[in-house]
Amino acid sequence: MTRAIELANNAYQQDEVPVGCVIVFNDEIIGEGFNTREKDQHIFTHAEVMAIKQANQRLKSWRLEECVLYVTLEPCLMCAGAISQARIKTVFFGAQDHKAGAYGSIIDVSQIQQLNHHTTVYGGLLKEECEEIIKNYFKAKREL
Amino acid sequence: MTRAIELANNAYQQDEVPVGCVIVFNDEIIGEGFNTREKDQHIFTHAEVMAIKQANQRLKSWRLEECVLYVTLEPCLMCAGAISQARIKTVFFGAQDHKAGAYGSIIDVSQIQQLNHHTTVYGGLLKEECEEIIKNYFKAKREL
Numbered sequence: 001m002t003r004a005i006e007l008a009n010n011a012y013q014q015d016e017v018p019v020g021c022v023i024v025f026n027d028e029i030i031g032e033g034f035n036t037r038e039k040d041q042h043i044f045t046h047a048e049v050m051a052i053k054q055a056n057q058r059l060k061s062w063r064l065e066e067c068v069l070y071v072t073l074e075p076c077l078m079c080a081g082a083i084s085q086a087r088i089k090t091v092f093f094g095a096q097d098h099k100a101g102a103y104g105s106i107i108d109v110s111q112i113q114q115l116n117h118h119t120t121v122y123g124g125l126l127k128e129e130c131e132e133i134i135k136n137y138f139k140a141k142r143e144l
Numbered sequence: 145m146t147r148a149i150e151l152a153n154n155a156y157q158q159d160e161v162p163v164g165c166v167i168v169f170n171d172e173i174i175g176e177g178f179n180t181r182e183k184d185q186h187i188f189t190h191a192e193v194m195a196i197k198q199a200n201q202r203l204k205s206w207r208l209e210e211c212v213l214y215v216t217l218e219p220c221l222m223c224a225g226a227i228s229q230a231r232i233k234t235v236f237f238g239a240q241d242h243k244a245g246a247y248g249s250i251i252d253v254s255q256i257q258q259l260n261h262h263t264t265v266y267g268g269l270l271k272e273e274c275e276e277i278i279k280n281y282f283k284a285k286r287e288l
């Protein structure tokens with residue numbers, strides 16, 4: 001998660017909503033990403049999407065069954081859907097996203113029994129550090 | 145939807161689950177896609193993702209507020225999340241996806257009140273034609 005926080009800080013420096021993500025397989029990072037939506041102007045630049053894409057390429061497979069994903073902010077519906085599609089085993093997230101989070105905030109995707117893959121999700125890892133980056137970003141935006 | 149069905153047939157010919165999608169803006173197609181997951185081995189190759197990416201590029205914006213999306217199969221959770229992220233106004237889908245559909249089958253994303261964008265969704269457009277492609281594909285697979 002420390003590396004995910006570093007990646008979130010990269011996004012911050014580029015004036016993007018600061019979210020960072022890493023994917024680990026066999027104790028090695030095989031995918032990394034941070035949000036670049038404003039720069040790229042397309043919606044598939046969320047940190048999780050970038051990290052999953054990299055991991056898919058690295059493993060030459062769309063299946064990431066034995067992987068663990070760490071992300072600084074609770075994933076949105078699109079990313080939670082992507083995590084399920086990629087069959088990721090475990091997710092750790094830091095801060096809750098009360099407005100759009102799909103692991104407990106607006107819905108809990110991990111509880112949809114009909115999905116053909118089930119991900120175990122843990123929230124609140126390095127919560128304070130993860131919350132701080134987001135809070136600082138939006139505080140700075142409001143002060144502009 | 146007729147063009148989306150043509151695109152689904154492209155996927156069929158490439159031995160992929162046959163799903164096709166188009167996005168329309170001001171009566172013009174600005175995004176098209178069909179599923180290429182097996183060939184590309186990454187998860188962001190669903191028809192809807194390809195079409196949204198193309199539309200984002202065409203409009204040079206991640207916001208597709210005035211667009212209408214046509215897809216032959218009920219979108220999955222990831223794609224329904226992407227549709228919401230892209231703020232697409234209206235979705236028409238053809239066949240229901242009882243195992244993974246996120247507009248009524250396993251969940252109904254269009255009914256999540258907390259999402260900050262609401263898409264109007266209509267299912268069953270050219271339903272028989274859309275169902276037929278999928279059924280033929282899986283029938284042929286079982287006979288292999």
